[in-house]
Amino acid sequence: MSTTRTATFAAIGVLSLAGCGDAQQTVDQNNETLQAVSSFSILTDMVEEIAGEHVEVYNLVPVGQDPHEYEALPDDSKAMADADIFFYNGLNLEGGEHGWAARMADAVELDADHRVEAAEGVEPMYLSEGLTDSVNPHAFLDPNVGMIMADNIAEGLSEADPDNAAAYEQNLDDYLAELSQLDAQYQQEIGDLAEERRVLVTSERAFQYVAERYDLREGYIWSVDTDDVGTPDQIISAIDFVNTYEPPALFVESNVTPAPMETVAEDTGVEIYATVYSDELAPEGEPGDTYLGFLEENLTRISEGLQQ
Ligand SMILES: [Zn+2]
Known part of the structure; x- marks a missing residue:
């Protein structure tokens, strides 16, 4: 699975080397690139896969830190201020409506329609039965939920950057095929256990x-x-x-x-x-x-x- 990604990065490397002779063009292209911020490593990778080379994605919570509670660094706030679009998991992962991620987006007055809740439409499960504020955020561990998130990500990207909508749709299709394959593997391998x-x-x-x-x-x-x-x-x-x-x-x-x-x-x-x-x-x-x-x-x- 990671070979696909390596191959993509290698291809981008070749393209940027080829563009070195034409600095003006590179700068213009950079200015036109959609700037995205994403809240944590899992979501950031999904956004990168669906965005392909059309988007620069800045990740907030690094591997090794807890996405449930996070203290933004100065660079994070700067990236947020420059963001065209902000992706977050939702389902309370980032502390909910008044959690750290919402506060960061509020601080730079990011419009509600530039905020994409990746888990929108996912049927929530609860840590304590009957307590609706105890929603379990970890839906993304299920590849079927990953498919809903991928759809939401592609839709958000296409709305923010309609010129590249066809590319996002294509990347989404490829990604959904891989997730569907993984779901089949989960069914089979877990189903095979006594x-x-x-x-x-x-x-x-x-x-x-x-x-x-x-x-x-x-x-x-x-x-x-x-x-x-x-x-x-x-x-x-x-x-x-x-x-x-x-x-x-x-x-x-x-x-x-x-x-x-x-x-x-x-x-x-x-x-x-x-x-x-x-x-x-x-x-x-x-x-x-x-x-x-x-x-x-x-x-x-x-x-x-x-x-x-
Ligand atoms: Zn957790």
């Missing part, structure tokens, strides 16, 4: 949408990273879950402290099989450093871990 092995335990409750879509029983230590994480009560209840449903393996996310899951592993004798990704891509150059790669890596690690 029912008693279809138990997924992670630290944060980030896999709720995936569990519902592909019929996994879901265990976790805490419900969302912004709450208390790894309290003794939470650990005890995760240990109970593991003892009751006996998953073949446990998983820990790349962006959380592993200590609470290590306690669960020691107490139950069930080992941590691998790291999975919830709120961020893998570091650049590693498998999982694109959204498609992220989905694929999670599936591979989960299905291998639950098979053993």
Whole structure:
């Protein structure tokens, strides 16, 4: 999956080298390029894939930091001030209507129609039943949700930059085909597991949408990273879950402290099989450093871990 991206970058490299002799043309082209800002690494990669070479995309929350809570840097505010279009996940990922991302867009008085909520139209799931303010933001872990987000991204780009709408549509079609292929892989690999092995335990409750879509029983230590994480009560209840449903393996996310899951592993004798990704891509150059790669890596690690 990452080869496509490398090939695209290589092609852009060749084009800009070829354009070196004509500085004026390069400057003009740069001025015409749509300036986009995107809130976190997963979404930024999706925007880049659908935008292709027509858009410059500035990423806010870097890999290694938490998109639930984020403090903007001066460069971020500057990028926001220059942005033609701003992409954010929504579903409360960035703290909701009054969260950090909305405040940044408000601070530069960005028009509402220049803000694209990627998860618009996604059926929300809730961390606490009946509590509508407890929406779980992690819908993007499900490739089917990725398709809705990709549609919204392409629509936002086409509205902001109608001249390149055909290119965005084409990129969208290619991207949707890859996501649909991934969905089929999820169905097959998870569906192939014996029912008693279809138990997924992670630290944060980030896999709720995936569990519902592909019929996994879901265990976790805490419900969302912004709450208390790894309290003794939470650990005890995760240990109970593991003892009751006996998953073949446990998983820990790349962006959380592993200590609470290590306690669960020691107490139950069930080992941590691998790291999975919830709120961020893998570091650049590693498998999982694109959204498609992220989905694929999670599936591979989960299905291998639950098979053993
Ligand atoms: Zn999260």
